[in-house]
Amino acid sequence: MIINVNQIVEDKGLTIHHLYPEGEPDLASEDSRIAGRSILDLRIAREGDRVKIRGSISSQVQFFCDRCLAPLSIPVDQNFDLLYIPPIGARAPDEEMEIDPDDLSVGFYQGQTIDLDDLVREQIELALPMARLCGEECRGLCPDCGANLNHEECACAVEQIDPRWAALKELKSGN
């Protein structure tokens, strides 16, 4: 969904309530996707070429555990308060820009349009945990046979004895 900056009436703004079709928007990464229907609520205001977007996205995101590849699903409810400005060089020269360079919630728009699907993708990525695990204690898959070590002990693990212990074992068993 793309909005045109010129469509946003100054002082009046724009309110958007959007229910995405099943599974949309497509996420940028291949290892996660949206399940079900996401709800986007936005309040958009414009002051000259500065566009403020406040709102929330509610979604259900599916991904796989990084260690054991179990399918996981978590709810995402992300609130945001963003400022969009034209890229440097495209702004009106007489305009006072009072933007804290440390403000991470500043985005840039090109050609008078803002892609709200991109905004949603970014916000969902921000909401996802860095470590995508089924649990802190996940033991992952055996690198040799692929067994899920959360559910079973495989024979490979038994054979991987530290050579120092193996030597000790021989000492003990010898007379």
Ligand SMILES: [Zn+2]
């Ligand atoms: Zn796992």
Ligand SMILES: [Zn+2]
């Ligand atoms: Zn194994």
